[in-house]
Amino acid sequence: MMCYKVSPTQRMRDNESEEDKSAEVDIKPLKSCSFQDREDLKEMMKKWSASKNMKLYFDSKERENIATGIKVSTLFCSNKTKTECKFYVEFRTKGSDNPYYLHTYHNVHNHSLLKYHNSSAIVSEVLEEIKSLLPISNSCTKVAEAINNRFSKNFHPRVIYYQMQKLGELEFEKATDDAQILISLLERDEKEEWILFC
Numbered sequence: 001m002m003c004y005k006v007s008p009t010q011r012m013r014d015n016e017s018e019e020d021k022s023a024e025v026d027i028k029p030l031k032s033c034s035f036q037d038r039e040d041l042k043e044m045m046k047k048w049s050a051s052k053n054m055k056l057y058f059d060s061k062e063r064e065n066i067a068t069g070i071k072v073s074t075l076f077c078s079n080k081t082k083t084e085c086k087f088y089v090e091f092r093t094k095g096s097d098n099p100y101y102l103h104t105y106h107n108v109h110n111h112s113l114l115k116y117h118n119s120s121a122i123v124s125e126v127l128e129e130i131k132s133l134l135p136i137s138n139s140c141t142k143v144a145e146a147i148n149n150r151f152s153k154n155f156h157p158r159v160i161y162y163q164m165q166k167l168g169e170l171e172f173e174k175a176t177d178d179a180q181i182l183i184s185l186l187e188r189d190e191k192e193e194w195i196l197f198c
Helices: 008-015 038-051 124-133 140-151 157-191
Strands: 056-058 071-077 088-092 100-106
Touching: 038 056, 038 071, 038 100, 071 100, 124 140, 124 157, 140 157
Parallel strands: none
Antiparallel strands: 056 071, 071 088, 088 100
């Protein structure tokens, strides 16, 4: 696979955030959502944050109040330590077996959001499309352009390049399995004196 090289200067320019910009994120859709458990919360928030061009992470383990059974999980902006971003969303249950609901939040980032969608926005449909485009083009720039047009996203060619690499590694594993089958068939044929290896 061929892909262009990115200079460190270009990489810095791509990831640069303008210090005087802030971004407010619409939290309304989360107010009406409930999540069965922390794993469900994690998966849905990963998709939601990717759609908003930001990354969130859990800063700690799930906290639980033993007396009331209330569980608390908080997600923070991935730029919390770098830019001291105050963005967070806190979810709580209403008891031990209840789903998570949005409890408190601060929905303003002190930096601009990501310019490009990150790998969290790559869903199975996008992966299938990348896989179908691999035989047509090995240019990550062209594949990224096609994916962005089809799915209304803005993936950087580097993100697509890494996905193409992963898919290529999966294909090589299949080739290795096929090679093992061929070797075993040839060894069987040798034992049956069909073929003699020198």
